[in-house]
Amino acid sequence: MAENMTMTTNLTASERDAEVARILAAHATREGALLPILHDIQAVLGHVPEAVIPAIAHALNVSRAEVHGVISFYHDFHVEPHTRPVIKLCRSESCQARGVEVLARAFEGETRVSIEPIYCLGLCTVGPNAMVGNTLHARLDTAKLSALVESVA
Amino acid sequence: MTVKVRISDDALAIACGADHVAAAFAAAGCTVERVSSWGMQWLEPLADIDGQGFGPLTVADVPAVLAGNSPLAIGAIEHHPFIARQQRFTFARAGKTRPLSLDDYAANGGWAGLARARELGAEATIAEVTQSGLRGRGGAGFPAGIKWTTVARAPADRKYIVCNADEGDSATFADRMVMEGDPFMLIEGMAIAGHAVGAQVGYVYIRSEYPHAIAKMEAAAALSAAIIAPFRVEVRVGAGAYVCGEETSLLNSLEGKRGEVRAKPPLPALEGLFGKPTVVNNVLTLAAVPWIMAHGGAAYAAVGFGRSRGTMPIQIAGNVRHGGLFEVGFGITLGELVMEIGGGTASGRPVHAVQVGGPLGAYHPPSDFHLAFDYETFAAADGLIGHAGLSVFDDTADMSALARFAMSFCAVESCGKCTPCRIGSTRGVEVIDRIRARSGRTVDRVETLPQMHNARKAARTLGEDIALLEDLCETMKFGSLCALGGFTPYPVLSAIKHFPQDFGLAAPEQEAAE
Ligand SMILES: Cc1cc2nc3c(=O)[nH]c(=O)nc-3n(C[C@H](O)[C@H](O)[C@H](O)COP(=O)(O)O)c2cc1C
């Protein structure tokens, strides 16, 4: 699931480890459990801290390098927390056809939020589109994207 | 009597404000039923009151709709030309049923296909699918019956059904609409496949960009568990990698690995998930199966064009006036889809190009509008239909910028396994940047070193850069392991061929717009 906007990164190290242990236990009998585990960890912690990689590797009986390799392969997973709220703006062809590049340029100087590219939200007739957390926004123009920026900043 | 209002709870409708409109109808005393989407997306949020449609609605439009004087009335939905011209097999229930209602599903033909498959037995089920002529809807168009036969005949203690719901192509959303609008149909298709080939477990691999589809499929799998038992369906979520739509990359991802593409052979049908025989099929392929089993393979094969049998849910998107989902038998022309059904551009400007088949598909000029929608016809025109998504562009589109995007998308999404794709795409971006700047290329310092006796000592002209780009595209086409590197040249080369003026070359002669 796309990561939550609410980041509970203010857990203590032992609270964090307890959360990770709980998630690992919940997936203990699943085949091919690494992606579901990483999704769950990121949903709770906001990111997948380097410090929890050894526990994951141990639980799945793989090397730490393998876990790291998987995290770095997928665009969704990140080992550092987000420092700013993230708005994912679709930059795919259909949204380009509907003017997203001009819209994106108008927000290039925006520093309070991080406007990141995403490739297709499946709303290709009503773009430009964006996603914040799991919430979708369609038919964006400068005014609507400004309002969205204000609401999350 | 209270007024009953039906409004879609599909992700697109919600993104356009359907939840607020639904709440406004409820606050006005109406009974609101959340149903699947009709697929007339330019009209979302669309309210359906006794078969009469109203849209696109905002909260402010609700009083006029209830007073009977809304200017947004579109008349009877079933008779709207966009719906009336379709031939809906897979989307027969679209707009009509509540996605997670087992009662609605059963009352509208649901589970009839599975019941017939169980009655017929495994072999006759595969024979029916083979007879239907159904080809994979994920892009490659491989016959489903042949794939199923291979898996059925492979001896193994465990087999899998994997549903490819990674739908990463821009301009495609039919898989999403199936999962959000009629999730039991997909589960029924997977259960039939499992029954036919002897698989116990089915995985649906859904991209993480689809949170609504994930939630609906998880709920539907839980609700229907007893009906499909002993077969079992589990939802798995991708992690933002386009290449994981490629079937072997997807299998690696399901196994918890990096989504690197595997060399074939071995075929996934023989050595797939965890090394076991596996059916990997697209959402639309599996979703077509319940209809085929309920109505017979011959009825499905009776529709279509050439070797492309049955219907295709075509997605008309981008800068188009009437965008949405249009299911029809193969053979309709590109021009009919874009101009008659899609109504031309939303901006009102002339259509300049249509990309067919997502980021790996070619850009077609209006002079290609005669092409019939069919796998072989598009392949013969240096294109592909892929997952049947159309992205329409008006004449403000800069085709060299779109060619650059194709290369940069390949660079971002490459799995890294082979060089033409991993490195070639980055070099492609650089060459196109030079072409766009009309800068040519001067000789760099390393090239002037005395040791570099094979390096070229003269500057490269624009024309030579274009030739170099075409050469690079040939290398990617023939030297890549999978279709990501292998088909990225399609949008690039088609852009150069049909729109040379955007690359600083002379315009072609006969390319008159319609
Ligand atoms: C880069 C790449 C991306 C792909 N993405 C998808 C996808 O999102 N969905 C899909 O069904 N097939 C996708 N495919 C095609 C699959 O590899 C495979 O052909 C398909 O899942 C087989 O199912 P089908 O026979 O039912 O089409 C992709 C292929 C490539 C090379």
Ligand code: SF4
């Ligand atoms: S063509 Fe690209 S995506 Fe496909 S296997 Fe090669 S490197 Fe990976």
